[in-house]
Amino acid sequence: MEGAPPAKKMKTERQFDFSKCARRKVALMFAYLGWDYDGLVVQADSDNTIEEYIFHALEKTKLIESREACGWTRCGRTDKGVSAFRQVASLIVRSNLKEGPGVFWPEGTNAANWKETTQEIDFCQALNGVLPKEVRVLAWSVxxxxxxxxxxxxxxxxxxxxxxxxxxxxxMIAGSRLLIGEHDFRNFCRIDKNKARLETSYVRTIVNVTLEPSKWSCDTASGSSAYDMLELTVVGSSFLWHQIRCIVAVLLAIGSGRESPEVISQLLDINTHPRRPQYGMASETPLCLFDCSYDGVNLEWTWQPRALNATIVHLQKIWVDLQTKANMVRRMLGDLEELPGASGDSNGMTDYLYCGPPAKNYIPLLQRPTCDGLEDKREKRNAKQNGAPQTLLTESL
Structure with missing residues (x-):
């Protein structure tokens, strides 16, 4: 058409040549606020997972050629809404170096094409530049x-x-101490019907449990301790599916006076109580995989100042936003609680921690109907495999 502007040429993305690059196996330490995400692990029916965003960032920055070939492993899974601080993953990434600790040249790559440099890629800065603000890479180690x-x-x-x-x-502290040691925690977790999980042991060791005021948050505006924040810390080598949230649910029942601390020991006695009572888990939002340790492995974390300080600024912005909203609501509560007729209770704080509305009439845990036990589920599975009729059992929560 006369007078029309010339058609713009579509810019084709230049193909990155991985054959000119060495590789290096590293561990990444990363943190995420998982409240608005569908968990850590990649899922077939959701793109809104932490790993999905991390893999996208790794591919966009050309640190990996493909997610299938990078050998990705992570310290632990976290479910929808759960956060993490010093989460760790290991994988093979592209390196700028020709040689050095952990540097290798895979088959099909050629060191002769290497462009001389002694500066390794700034992995943290590169990834944080394309990750969502709630997901930050903190450090890396060979x-x-x-x-x-x-x-x-x-x-x-x-x-x-x-x-x-x-x-x-x-x-709650008295009850939590009864969790310490090696126990069968089948009454403090969700038993999956997955074959591999049905065959696994539900014995785990909890090294320590503490419940104390949160270091960075306490309320002094009105002299009331009801608004003080607490931290429950649970340390162990490994954990079962939903184990922490089930533990918290039982501790909340103890803290509200509905159960005695001894109910912990009773639930740990699987000979007397082989099936878990039907109870709901505590909310996922307050839960955080806070740290992990690697005894016997020399991890020398590289903290890159530019990325570290940028992460601090990111988290400060998030903190200010949340703290501003919290203080606004706290100011409203302060005025309302001073009005005639205000009860002064703080049931809303405990109600928030339950998934779903709290029961009006509380039934003691050991008097409730039970879920299918581990042996029940195994029996169902074997009967299904053998084509035999299944015994009708209470369906698990």
Whole structure:
């Protein structure tokens, strides 16, 4: 058409040549606020997972050629809404170096094409530049070829944050101490029907449990301790599916006076109580996989100042936003609680921690109907495989 502007040529993306690059196996330490995400692990029916965004960032920055070939392993899975602080993953990434600790040239690559440099890629800065603001890579370390972020992890630390409210904290502490040691925790987790999980052991060791005021948050505006924040910290080598949230649910029942601390020991006695009572889990939002340890593996974390300080600024912005909203609501509560007729209770703080509305008439845990036990599920599975009629059992929560 006369006078029309010339058609723009579509810019084709230049293909990155991985054959000119060395590789290096590294561990990445990363943090995420998982409240608005569908969990850590890639899922077939959701693109809104932490790993999906991390893999996208790794591919966009050309740090990996494909997610299938990078050997990705992670310290632990976290479910929808759960956060993490010092989560660790291991993988093979592109390196700028020709040689050095952990640097290797895969078959099909050629060191002769290498452009001389002694400066390694700034992995943290590169990834954080394309990740969502709630996901930050904190540090990286070279690791041995056979290192696995999952199987080499010797200890995991979970934290659960909640308000004191009207909870009996001393009773909760007494109950939590009964969790320490090696126990069969089948009554404090969700038993999956997956074949591999039905065959697994539900014995785990909890090294330590503490419940104390949160270091960075306490309320002094009105002299009331109901608004003080608490941290439950649970340390162990490994954990079962939903184990922490089930533990918190039982501790909340103890703290509210509905159960005695001894109910922990009773639920751990699987000879007397082989099936879990039907109870709901605590909310996922306050839960955080806070740290993990690798005894026997020399991890020398590289903290890059530019990325570190940028992460601090990112988190400060998030903190200010949340703290501003929290203080606005706290100011409203302060005025309302001073009005005639205000009850002064803090039930809302405990109600928030339950998934779904709290029961009006509380039934003690050991008097409730039970879920299918581990043996029940195994029996169902075997009967299904053999084509035999299945015994009708209570369906698991």
């Amino acid at each position: 690791v041995p070829e056979d290192f696995s972020a999952r199987f080499n992890c010797t200890q995991r630390v979970y934290k659960y944050f909640f308000a004191r409210g009207q909870l009996n904290v001393d009773a």
